[in-house]
Amino acid sequence: MIQSSIYADEHEAFRQSVRTFLDKEVVPHFPDWEVAGRVPHELFRKLGDLGMLGLRVPSEYGGGGTDSFLYSSVWSEECARAGVSLGGAATHMNLVIPYVVRLGTEEQKQRWLPDMAAGTRMGSIAMTEPGTGSDLAGIRTHARREGEHWRLSGSKTFITGGINADLVVVVARTSEHDNRRIGLSLFVVDTTSAGFSRGRNLEKIGLRATDTAELFFDDVMVPADHLLGEEGQAFRYLAHNLVQERLGIALGSQVSAEKALRITIGYVKDRKAFGQPVSSFQNTKFELAGCHVDLTAGRALLDQAMRAHEAGELTAPEASTVKVYCTEMQNRVIDRCLQLHGGYGFMREFAIARMYTDARISRIYGGTNEVQRVIIAKSLGL
Template sequence: MDADDFEQIRKAVRQLVREEVIPREEEIDLDDRIPEELRGAIADMGLFGYALPEEYGGLGVNMKEDVELAFEFGYTTPAFRSLFGTNNGIAGQVIAKFGSEEQKQRYLPRLAAGELIGSFALTEAEAGSDPAGLRTTARRDGDGWVISGSKRYITNAPLADLFVVFARSDPEERGGRGISSFVVDAKAPGVSLGAKDKKMGQSGAWTSEVFFDEVRVPADALVGEEGRGYSKALTVLSRGRLHIAAMCVGMAQRVLDESVAYAATAKQGGAPIGRFQLVQALIADMHTELVAGRALVRDVAARYDSGEDTSVGPSAAKLFCSEMVGRATDRAVQVHGGLGYLRTTPVERFYRDARLYRLYEGTSEVQRVIIGGGLLRAAGMPRS
């Protein structure tokens, strides 16, 4: 994309976030939903497909551009980005990268337009980061497949029009082998949802359990090669981790801005609390880690686009930035004092929202395993 064109998009996103979303953050938090008019604005800007290929109706941003937009998305409630995040990320990317031409033509233009919401159904109650526990099955039946099982903590499930489902198609295989991926219509007979989850934070971003009871899908529902589904999941999760890292940077910038503005004006003993050196220290630590996180994300994004590093770098960025934003929101509450503990204060909401970043799309512990294992294998250590 031309640099000037991208800058116009970034500025438009910033304007939307700061003029239309931020004023409604408390409403979104209390109502646990994104207002319909905001969904329309998101669609009008092309954000449902900003990371999908241009030839299928998307904006076609690369990873360097993706993270710059995510810095803007992260400045407000995560529910804003969550509405269109799965279309661009872990669900849409499976189809864009591995789908047949027919699948791309069928789904991507409608995902990019916001006519469809896609949802990524990998996690199960007994299978999070370790695929060995995957219990959902896909068995051949005539010229199609029958999928049975359940998925847990599935983002946008209550809104989904389609699911990208990962199921074990070869019961003789273990671990990541023998897992295939399928596109499943959310209205297909046998698909049902659990109750919408009541979460600690990120209100307005919906998740729920999804059940597949003998769901029949045609042969062309299979995405890519049979038995290679888990490698597809890892590929799109790696991109998603870098995107999440950038979201964390955006949130850290927001709580820093809130803290600086508060410390410069709130008074104790007749003087702004910002004159107290220990308050300055909290702000200095927030700023320093934020600058480091932003630089890390930009560096990793450049190496992702070049193909130099598509695994260890994204995990390192996700690990550092998700931990960093947790510290930033904690310090922001501390700067605000008692006011920071009240539900009407933005930093209180971000404190709750930030906690999920260390859990989804791979916990901090999983990122450490990926980083350490990747470096050691690169040094010649054999796989177990």
């Protein structure tokens, strides 16, 4: 089977504790959480106790103090192996915490990071709005300075983990410029603030145990010391952090497609048609061999990108390239695997059916694959 070459012994030891945790604390409850459309908040405290959430948090703020992405990738692989997806937790540890670690003042880090590492305060990131998704510079949520506060108004949608969130990193316009990329700022909004409200937990075709929310900000008075990073520089920060977000999506896609191949190999050996195993047909062999070829190429590309990211050298067009390849490959592979399940592949009680609906989003979020192609084309001088 496809092997990654990037892990060391410490990552494999960590893998064992993640596997035990998922099998005990997540897998038995996951079907109920899919029905509920969210995971219980207590799960995050357990993840905090495991040391999972705070891996990237410096030790002086109660975390594991590693700057490596490889532990998060082990987590992602093990979630895929277990057939579960915990989008809120992934957003919190891979997206929100890195913003605070990288941009927070000493006082902000002390204020938020220990609770974020412990899982007592969970974070979401709110960029997308009902009127603008791909065109981030078109954000209309705005904040105006009033004394020691910012008055924040606007609405966001499709926010992963937004129902469970205690803190939301909100992108808002704080000044107007001809260059629309200037004048956006980041604010950490406490969800207990007056004027903050949540809309629906949106009903999705996949990733059903992950809450996805509409959020409303109606003259929320955000304390001035909740501004994260420099005023007006959010676009630059987002562009920087989206590199890792896209790599994470590519990884999730790769590992779920690898799992699809594994379970399909098992299925076609068991299932009989015309008195023989489905695996005996040449079409089945060729389809699955084709999936293996796709996955092997994806793994090589991903390992190369992860190495570059660990060295701090992964560029935006490279991250876009690996996101496009792995997410489109995931959709191809899972579709072929589902076909080999026949009608059972269309039944949600079969893992492959849930993987099919879960996979569709990977070409859309983190910036659609069309937006990734725009970035790649620009790097080609087009």
